[in-house]
Amino acid sequence: MKPFAYTAATSLDQAQEILSEEWGSRLYAGGTDLLTLTKRGTVSPDHLVDIKGLADFRYLRHLTGGGLAIGALTTLAELEANRTVHRRFPALARSIAVTGTPQLRNRATVGGNLCQQPRCWYYRGDFPCLLHGDEVCGAAKGENAYHALFGYESADGNRCVAVHPSDPAVALSALEAEVVVAVPGEAPVNWEATPIDDLFQQPTKDFPGTTILNPGDVVVEIRVPEQPKGSRQVYLKAMDRAAWAFALVSVAAVATLDGNRLADLRLALGGVAYKPWRARHAEEIARGHVVSPELVDEIVELAAEGAMPLGANEYKVPLLKGLVRQALRAVTDESRGI
Ligand SMILES: Cc1cc2nc3c(=O)[nH]c(=O)nc-3n(C[C@H](O)[C@H](O)[C@H](O)COP(=O)(O)OP(=O)(O)OC[C@H]3O[C@@H](n4cnc5c(N)ncnc54)[C@H](O)[C@@H]3O)c2cc1C
Known part of the structure; x- marks a missing residue:
């Protein structure tokens, strides 16, 4: 491994300056x-800045008007153990x-989870990859x-076809969460909240990055808005083994029912695009309609x-359809629970 300098930052300003x-x-979190x-040499930093x-930036706070603010350095275990998150x-x-x-x-921190790099063997190995600065995405016509499945116009190799690996990002997308990004030199009052889906970008030859962040930008907070009263939620993940694997496909669904009518439905799909992929057309068609086998189909x-x-x-196509059907059943059928 190439030698590198290491700084344990004592302030966000110091970290951002470097x-x-x-x-x-x-930037180094968890x-x-x-x-x-x-260690693999896929990236060779000269200087790790440990935040x-x-x-x-390690907290969970209730937002005025409901909702939850999560400091980006909160660990996944801390979130997992939190009763508000569960409830x-x-x-x-x-x-x-x-x-x-x-x-x-x-x-692992929640900020690091959102900003982690793709689990693509072309990227993590020594193979053609736009993220390495190569001319072409090897996976487009390879393994x-x-x-x-979504988000690229053609498999000509000009666009990265890796999927975003984060599970929490998919749930956060269905919950319509936002991320707050601290920009170097900007006072906290000017930090803006961006819809989580807009944090991610598809790497191309000209823009070989997986997020919209510029050097020195740091995700400092994730804001999850209060969900409609009585809404029901589920997250389902299909893996190629029972545990400790990335999603082949995942689905997060948030539904609000008014009697047997779907007042609102949000469906985010994981493992299928460079970002959590919202099934917007499906959401639109669902809104306001009575739940029926035909509507589910x-x-x-x-x-x-x-x-x-x-x-x-x-x-992945039949897998996705099966998982969406299962998720719809879970959020619309009272007897099944979530
Ligand atoms: C064996 C294994 C299994 C895994 N399984 C899963 C899984 O099933 N589902 C899943 O979702 N993930 C999985 N992961 C990925 C794991 O969740 C991430 O490695 C972890 O969440 C990254 O967080 P971290 O704090 O360690 O980030 P780091 O490793 O410190 O950073 C990751 C990247 O994010 C950047 N970064 C970190 N924090 C910030 C910030 N606040 N603002 C801007 N950029 C930032 C860093 O510069 C770096 O590029 C797995 C990882 C391993 C090793």
Whole structure:
């Protein structure tokens, strides 16, 4: 491994100054992703800036008007153990419970979880990859069993086809969470909240990054709004083994019922795109309609609308449909619980 400098930051300003001024410096939180990448040589930082000790960004707070603010350095284990998260945001609690292992969740931060790098073997190996600065995404026409169904225009290799690996991001998308990003030199009063889906970007040859963050930008808070009264939530994850695996496909659903009518439905899909993929057309069609087998069939079909399997990942389409059907059953059928 290449030698690197290490700074345990004592303030956010100090961390941001180094990160924005020193090319080759990298922000380090729990380190569960960054260290693995560094050891393999996938990334070779000159300077690691450790923000884990910044206790000001490790909290859970109730927001005025409901909702929850989560400091980005809160560990996944702390979120998992929190009663408010369990009671009011069960989809989020479940998405965390199926993330990695207890050891990992003890160390990993929620900010790091959102900003982790793709689990693509072209990226993590020594193969053609836009994130390495290569001309082409090797997975587009290669080994793509775990790759995207949505979000790229053609499999010509000009766009990255890796999927975002985070489970919590998918639940947070269905909960319509926002992320607050601290920009170097900006006072906290000017930090803006961005819808979580807009944090992510699809790497291309010209923009080889997975988030919209510039050097020195730090995710400092995640805001989860209060959900409609009586809404029901679920997070389902399909894996190729029973535990400790990334999602082949996952579904987060949040439904609000008015009698047997769906007043609102939010469906976020994981393991299928470079960001949590909202099934917007399905959500639109569902809104205001009485739950019926025909409506469920329609939502299931619409959730997979526009899917473009790459070759080795066709199995994800029926898997996605089956998971959406199961999620709809869980959020619309009182007797099944969540
Ligand atoms: C064996 C294993 C199994 C796993 N299984 C799952 C799984 O099932 N589901 C899942 O969702 N994840 C899984 N993961 C990924 C894991 O959740 C992430 O590694 C972890 O959440 C990253 O958090 P961290 O604090 O350790 O981040 P780090 O490793 O410190 O950082 C990760 C990246 O995010 C950047 N970063 C960190 N914090 C911030 C911030 N506040 N603002 C801006 N950028 C930031 C860093 O610069 C780095 O690029 C698994 C990981 C392992 C090793």
